[in-house]
Amino acid sequence: LPSPPSFATSQNRVAPLNIRLVYLSERDIDRDAQTLLVDSIKSKLDYQTAKISMQRIATSLGVIAFETEQSTLTPTAAKLLDRAAQFLQQHPNLKLEVVVNQEPNEPPEIIEARSQAITQYLKSKWPITSDQIALQIGVEPKPSAILQLTVESLRKPPSIIQPESF
Known part of the structure; x- marks a missing residue:
């Protein structure tokens, strides 16, 4: 020993x-x-x-380009969405913000169609919930969707203490 x-x-x-x-x-x-x-x-x-x-982790993931008046996802767009979904899986406190744009001459319904194409793709391939995706209408005159990661603060705002009246 x-x-x-x-x-x-x-x-x-x-x-x-x-x-x-x-x-x-x-x-x-x-x-x-x-x-x-x-x-x-x-x-x-x-x-x-x-x-x-x-x-x-970079906040900006990239841009999905669409053909004019189309909402079809390309293989490149699918890879970008897969990458975003992997981040959401690895870091469940993150959210995916998707800003969907349209050209001025496109019908307004194209925004909804592109938003649905993105959310349906993510939900069909990944266990992503609706509260992990935030869809917004963009102002850029391009047929695109901008992907960004965001996080909600887990910190509670400080409570305001009111002075007692005399």
């Missing part, structure tokens, strides 16, 4: 705490801000050996 001190050290090895910070942004957090954030997390946890990594 090993002596008690070496026995104790060989049995008490614990894997370090690993934290992955995933954030939604169009740009990376700069190096200085990352360092400040990591130091703050380690300090608040009182765990200086924690390993903290960061992963950025």
Whole structure:
């Protein structure tokens, strides 16, 4: 048997705490801000050996192009929607915002047809719920749909305390 001190050290090895910070942004957090954030997390946890990594998810996923007066999804559009759905599956607190546009000479019904094509595709291939998709009518004069990831804040707004009247 090993002596008690070496026995104790060989049995008490614990894997370090690993934290992955995933954030939604169009740009990376700069190096200085990352360092400040990591130091703050380690300090608040009182765990200086924690390993903290960061992963950025871009808010803008891309644009689906439609033919004039058409609502048919192309294979490229399907790939883009599949990518969006994968993000929604991996990060259930995210929402997909779809801004559907039309050319000025297209009938107003084309917006509804394009919106339905997108939502039906997502719901038929992925376990996506209606509350994960937010459809909006855009103002760009193009036959397109712009895809963006958004997140609702989980923080509650501060309550307003009314001063007592004297």
